[in-house]
Amino acid sequence: MDTPNTTPAGNFVRDIIDGDLASGKHQTIITRFPPEPNGYLHIGHAKSICLNFGLALSYKGRCNLRFDDTNPIKEEQEYIDSIKNDVRWLGFSWGQTEFYASDYFEQLYEYAVHLIKAGHAYVDDLNADQIREYRGTLTEPGKNSPHRDRSIEENLDLFERMRNGEFPDGSKVLRAKIDMASPNINMRDPVMYRILHAHHHRTGDTWCLYPTYDWAHGQSDSIEGITHSICTLEFEDHRPLYNWFLDNLPVTSHPQQIEFARLELTYTVMSKRKLLLLVKDGHVAGWDDPRMPTISGLRRRGYTPEAIRTFCDRIGVAKRKDSTIEISFLEDCLREDLNKRALRVMAVLDPIKVVIDNYPEDKTEEFETVNNPEDESMGSRRVPFSREVYIERDDFQEEPHKKFFRLAPGREVRLKGAYFITCTNVVKDSAGNITELHCTYDPESKGGETPDGRKVKGTLHWVSAKHAVDAEVRLYDHLFREIDPNKAPDGQDFTSNLNPDSLRTLTHCKVEPGLADASPGNRFQFLRQGYFCVDSIDSKPGRLVFNRTVSLRDTWSKLQKQ
């Protein structure tokens, strides 16, 4: 496993930790990453993972992986497996500290009994609608439930019978007795337990009442001795409740909850609910569709864990809300990483045939070409050349734009690593479409340089026609066409902003022969075009499928728009 770097920039969380260490409040730190196994992890989770595991690494502390599995209705083993796989792939390990909130159900139950005995919790018979009515509103205080003052004995009896399955779903809840008039709605006698006769993926049918997040989370943190419990901003309002529970329980550890801003990206949605909907309704091929912001989607797309970690380091950690990172920033971190490590190869996505009239009919040459100009240690390879080659249709203009310096009638360009060629003739079909180009080459320009040292402005990638291997290439664009997909027209939801062109499939692309035995997951730079990887699901020997991970920066396309 590669080792994440551990020299992150400063941020307010580190300031808090530094203070706690300096004051002697803590000798070391223990953080946790607490996903609910109700979906696949996405890039937003990666931010939290990098933060929590990164902090542990940096302070030589520990980070627990804890599944927050308190809602059996939404959770599945498949999600647990994918989450573990993704965290590992990102480069982090949790050693022996793999926990489940469900491991603490018995302890939590005992804590609840403690609260009841102390007069701090009661069983309520109000139904969900009634509880909502009694809760009041943002501006009006709530009112006490008629069952709020039951005796401790009655509460104890009822609570035990709830556990024993004597009551149907929704008929009773256990509530903390705090303050129905609190300006903080979370403090208006929050529900601690609800009755759910549901099968839990780990505890099976042993429980029919399940703790809520508020009741389970802080106590789980405390049980694990978490020092800093880092969560997202929407839990700021819950912090008083988090503290209230711990203050009223016989615990020895009282973790500090710290909130930071969750990650948002332009042109994408980040809520698990919405991602689930995209999968369930078939808008994408699955959680690992290369257009998804999920870790598994990014992985299949060709992202590297290093690029994702670099991204998480660079975006920083702060409390500023409504901050949305431009997705191009993520792509840039990727390019930077891939530039250093990707093997350069030649692939023609939209081929047009070039016939070099003065090149011998049956001759084949091989040219040595460097695998990565950024890294000599990656060596070189030989690519075959012959009389007929494919070049990119885009690399020829019959009437060239003033700033276009690729091939055009009468113009000389370089075929990368091979020869200079000059276009002498354009062949068209009856509809006027260009079907073939005829060129001559300069034998003196072998390797791409001439004895007279003359320059050409353009260098094109190419593939020898008779040696070319066919491939399918999938070009991806943003899944959504709106910068903020959540801003949908009246009466429509975010799916109305789906980009109909987010996937373009190209068949019969021509790639250099060496690629024939590329393995799933292998990454390449297709010269002058972008980074591509062999699709891990659909690519098979004899039927190559590449995903475009990200295009190269394209100055030419900017010029064209001017």
Added chain:
RNA sequence: UGGGGCGUAGCCAAGCGGUAAGGCACCGGCCUUUGGAGCCGGCAUUCGCAGGUUCGAAUCCUGCCGCCCCAGCCA
């Protein structure tokens, strides 16, 4: 009209009373057998606004404005 937060460049983000880091984007130039990469330079007289304190304020105080979150038996 309740409570909790946040406002530093197009996007992130440092800064914590001593005169605005860094990254991305953008704009110039150099270099280049990828219009890639790389290199060099530029890019906030100003920190939401208005007052106040101070020799000195993005940093402290007061008031105002804007935005986000909260009324699940979701997390």
